[in-house]
Amino acid sequence: MKRKTFAVIGLGYMGEALARTLADADCDVMVVDEDQEKINGIADKVVYAVRADVTEEDVLKSLDIQDVDVAIIAISENMTASITATMQVLELNVPYVVAKAANELHGRILRRLGVNEVILPERDMGVFLARNLIDTGFAGAMELAPGFSLIEFTIPDHWVGQSLVQLDVRKKYHMTVIGVKKDDQVTMHVHPHEPLPEKCGVIAVGKTEELDADTVFLRE
Numbered sequence: 001m002k003r004k005t006f007a008v009i010g011l012g013y014m015g016e017a018l019a020r021t022l023a024d025a026d027c028d029v030m031v032v033d034e035d036q037e038k039i040n041g042i043a044d045k046v047v048y049a050v051r052a053d054v055t056e057e058d059v060l061k062s063l064d065i066q067d068v069d070v071a072i073i074a075i076s077e078n079m080t081a082s083i084t085a086t087m088q089v090l091e092l093n094v095p096y097v098v099a100k101a102a103n104e105l106h107g108r109i110l111r112r113l114g115v116n117e118v119i120l121p122e123r124d125m126g127v128f129l130a131r132n133l134i135d136t137g138f139a140g141a142m143e144l145a146p147g148f149s150l151i152e153f154t155i156p157d158h159w160v161g162q163s164l165v166q167l168d169v170r171k172k173y174h175m176t177v178i179g180v181k182k183d184d185q186v187t188m189h190v191h192p193h194e195p196l197p198e199k200c201g202v203i204a205v206g207k208t209e210e211l212d213a214d215t216v217f218l219r220e
Contacts, residue, residue: 005067006071007070009032015074060092072098159196
């Protein structure tokens with residue numbers, strides 16, 4: 001079966017985490033960002049990493065974005081770049097387009113343009129909160145792309161004092177930890193050998209079906 005191909009445009013917090021998770025799931029991933037340092041940092045992880053200014057006309061066509069199955073516009077802070085990239089991707093008839101929005105107005109603009117899915121991180125966390133607390137024990141979750149989700153949960157007691165390396169989180173629980181939350185402070189650069197403190201929360205990404213299947217660790 002043909003592997004799904006993704007283009008992630010914008011390597012901020014969400015974009016980089018999503019690109020790495022998709023790559024870990026054996027998807028073919030292309031990433032685009034204007035920051036060469038960010039491109040260098042992920043180049044060995046994905047199929048293709050390129051520095052480009054998405055506000056330039058037809059730049060995404062020159063990169064053959066039209067050949068991917070899913071395009072994710074993970075830019076929200078720069079409204080011009082977000083809308084320009086989205087318009088280019090839609091004009092190239094990419095089958096499924098996901099775009100991150102900074103606020104409701106931005107989201108409405110993206111929907112008017114014709115994207116398949118708009119991600120509003122704070123709103124989406126709230127929408128999924130009740131369902132996930134009841135069904136999985138997650139404190140929050142949201143879909144980042146078809147089949148891939150971001151989750152937040154309070155670590156179980158048996159995780160306290162252990163590092164991510166000791167827990168072997170990626171292999172055992174099929175997730176990539178991208179942040180730790182303690183007393184409303186979020187640390188995005190998590191040291192894999194640092195012990196996890198009591199009553200902290202973890203932010204992670206992974207395949208939705210695997211995250212749903214592996215929630216037994218919350219009750220161990």
